[in-house]
Amino acid sequence: MADGPRTLLEKVWDAHLVSAETDDTPAVLYVDLHLVHEVTSPQAFSELRSRGLGVRRPDRTVATMDHAIPTRSGPDGRRAPAEGAAAEQVSALERNCHDFGVTLYPVGDRRQGIVHVIGPELGLTQPGSTIVCGDSHTSTHGAFGALAFGIGTSEVGHVLATQCLLQRRPRTFAADFDGTLGAGVTAKDLILALIARIGTGGATGHALEYRGSAVRSLSMEERMTVCNMSIEAGARAGLVAPDDTTYAYLAGRSYAPAGDAWDAAVARWRTLPSDDGARFDRVERIDASSLTPMITWGTSPGMGISVREAVPEPDGDLGLEKALRYMGLEPGKPLLGRRIDVVFIGSCTNSRLSDLREAARVFRARKVAPGVRALVVPGSEQVKKEAEVEGLDRVFREAGAEWREPGCSMCLAMNDDRLEPGQYAVSTSNRNFEGRQGPGGRTFLASPLTAAAAAVTGAIADPRELLR
């Protein structure tokens, strides 16, 4: 355990040590919350069965379906059922949760949604806790001052069986954003700018802590967008210290403590922020007021530029040349005005109510450009319901966009929401890897504002010009 001033990460880490690490062995780290979905869990449950093991803490395990399920509606207006191998994954999860006593929010349940959207909205995600899931975007939950990170399927099995993981403590990396974000510049732009600066392997081996006045003034949903993409900089976890914004978000949520337990929890959570004088292994400072709307031009999330900038010259860098070739782009030319085919608004990065409100600001009283397909996929049943209460679904539909059922959808193209080969998409998701949104598909990552601006103009556009 660290002596003297400690960082937020160190406090959460120390509080979850079943046994501390030594030179010879990693720490045994206790997991408070294990989130499970249909794609990375079946082999872990099979392992449990073959070893005759049970789930140690079903009360600390919550499952949902999000990755492989369809998000389109069938002829009856309800979500189309999963088919083939995806249907097998869905029924395997149902069977596993039933047999092992795990709470499941399946398709059709009002609490179903993308696993990183429902954890926070149900109040399961709480400050100071340890949260894991077989999904790299588990870093999202760090927005609450939790230590949250993605794990592989073997580790899913470890947590199911023992509620613990063998881990070495990550190094600490403070990303300080001071100043105020300009109009039309969002949390997505802030994190894309950091990744562009430090690179996709820039924070490998570290946990990021996002700090500074620009981070403090973000809403919880915006903080989730930032923490979500920590893994795109190589950090398994990204954290924001909890504050009154955090507590206001959590108060009254279904799993959040209430009454005296709430007061006790908040008092405990107030001790979590990094102590004055706590040392970070690395610090990066960015002036938030200098940031502009960002967009990626290449095939790695670190290949980001300001939306008004030109595509960079590769200068002999084979990786950049390969990315330019895949994307069909010419160096030195601006992206502004470049025609696009598809706009995807959704994913665990940007599918929450505030993201949809931002997109709707642009769609309102405008039409999706001819030849462009726009999908808006809410992150959860609850987001969908709240958006419909506000009439956002009407705004999207009247503009000519598709309003879908909640799920991961075209973020990773595991279901039938896919780009055609060669198509260009502006996407609010988190990865622009080759073929990520469908084989041969080409992805520009951007904020909901920038994606919506592309939808209504049919080309890459600076959203600030549409907000005037």
Added chain:
Amino acid sequence: MKAVKEIRSRTVVLPAENVDTDQIIPARFLVTTSREGLGKGLFADWRWEKDGRPKAGFALNRPEAAGARVLVAGRNFGCGSSREHAVWALQAGGFDAVVSTAFADIFRGNALKNGFLPVQVDEAAHARLVEAPGLEVTIDVGAREIAFEGGRSAFPLEPFARYCLLNGQDELAFLLSREREIAAYEEAAGPAPWRSA
């Protein structure tokens, strides 16, 4: 997990940097409940034409790649998604190790849990391996060293992972053996902090 003490093989070289797990195995191949049969998804979009013919020129498709069990790749190998299917696909494709100058954290952890070796070498050793595809290499787990004609390089492997590899010990068995400590922690920590929904 079976014990892994030494790997001796020719290499295949894929010099690209930032090879993400979506390239190693695209998401559409993850629609399965098994860890078997993932070899067909390995580097699928780089390796196969849409009609299933092999893409000429892709390193793994060259005749001299047949039988090679060590892949040499660029920096930050295995970034992106946490899918352990990436490791299973590499193993199904006949590989036992990847050599790079840097690995993504989650991939590295997943690899070691499957007896698959992430061998992190310095730039000089890496450059030598990249310029000589098909070079015979010997990876010695006990000595934490990779040796090849014209060079050798130590690689980092933490003691616990090394012990597990050499003895075929799996982590779950180790965790299960800590039952007493885990129960004591739970006793002290009290119930889960949630109001039931």
